[in-house]
Amino acid sequence: MAALPVKDREELRHQRAGSRMQVVSSLAVVLGVGFTAFGLVYTARTLEATQEAQITDRYTKAVEQLGNRGSLDARIGAIYALERLASDFDWKAPIWKAPI
Numbered sequence: 001m002a003a004l005p006v007k008d009r010e011e012l013r014h015q016r017a018g019s020r021m022q023v024v025s026s027l028a029v030v031l032g033v034g035f036t037a038f039g040l041v042y043t044a045r046t047l048e049a050t051q052e053a054q055i056t057d058r059y060t061k062a063v064e065q066l067g068n069r070g071s072l073d074a075r076i077g078a079i080y081a082l083e084r085l086a087s088d089f090d091w092k093a094p095i096w097k098a099p100i
Helices: 007-068 071-086
Strands: none
Touching: 007 071
16 A cells, blocks of 8 residues: 555545445434334234234223113114124134034
């Protein structure tokens, strides 16, 4: 390196510094993408858990209303609520399986 002129040595230093900055920038981008992916997975799991809790809450309230012997309107509303819950529910997997 001592044999190179000053101008060439400065240019080499500048290129090295630029390549270091590219490496640092690339690592920052990769880390950012990783954190974003983690955030998306976490959000999806939270959403799924919230939806399951909402379905459970709707079912519990409808069953409570169905047991209300004092109001015919509440019982009819509970039947409609259970029907709506059954139609809204995404039947991913059968709850029970018939023996074959």
